[in-house]
Amino acid sequence: MKKINSLSIFVTLACVICLTTFSCKDAETKEEAPAVEEKARAYDISSNEDANIKLVSEFIDALITNKQDKVRSLVTDDFMDYGPSQKDSMNIDQLTYAWTAIDSLRSNQDAGVFVATALVVNEGDLAGEWVNVWGTYTAKENSSGYEYSAPWHRVFKVNDDKISFSRAWFDNLAISLDLGTVVKASKE
Numbered sequence: 001m002k003k004i005n006s007l008s009i010f011v012t013l014a015c016v017i018c019l020t021t022f023s024c025k026d027a028e029t030k031e032e033a034p035a036v037e038e039k040a041r042a043y044d045i046s047s048n049e050d051a052n053i054k055l056v057s058e059f060i061d062a063l064i065t066n067k068q069d070k071v072r073s074l075v076t077d078d079f080m081d082y083g084p085s086q087k088d089s090m091n092i093d094q095l096t097y098a099w100t101a102i103d104s105l106r107s108n109q110d111a112g113v114f115v116a117t118a119l120v121v122n123e124g125d126l127a128g129e130w131v132n133v134w135g136t137y138t139a140k141e142n143s144s145g146y147e148y149s150a151p152w153h154r155v156f157k158v159n160d161d162k163i164s165f166s167r168a169w170f171d172n173l174a175i176s177l178d179l180g181t182v183v184k185a186s187k188e
Contacts, residue, residue, distance in 0.1 A: 059074045076160070080166075081168070082165075082168070106141055113133055130156065132154075150170050
């Protein structure tokens with residue numbers, strides 16, 4: 001019995017020593033993973049979405065209704081318009097002159113806007129407020145009765161609540177062929 005008693009004391013003592021050793025040992029510290037840097041999004045929906053879309057809508061309406069003073073009041077002094085080709089560009093004087101001429105030649109003009117989005121580009125050369133507009137322009141040529149139907153897309157840059165830049169994309173070749181102002185190349 002003395003042997004069993006010594007053995008149980010030894011086992012108990014060993015357990016107490018192990019328990020004391022491991023419980024007093026500092027907990028291993030886990031290295032924290034480095035914080036993941038969140039990359040800024042290239043663009044977001046603009047916080048000025050409603051105001052920017054309203055500005056652009058007023059601009060488009062003023063152009064096709066020949067309200068030159070209104071058009072001029074909505075753009076910056078250095079406003080430029082580009083498109084549809086790479087080499088086409090106009091300042092505000094040239095743009096209002098062109099739309100005055102169009103207004104005298106066409107009736108029932110409608111921009112046919114069906115989508116407009118307002119975004120903010122967060123960084124880079126294109127940083128700033130942008131509005132994208134898609135539509136189908138329709139009108140009637142007064143002299144010939146020709147009816148225009150041209151899908152178009154235009155982007156506008158907005159600075160300080162005014163439009164500073166716009167670029168349009170549309171197919172003017174189909175209309176030019178229909179009107180006979182451009183002749184198809186013949187196959188030889």
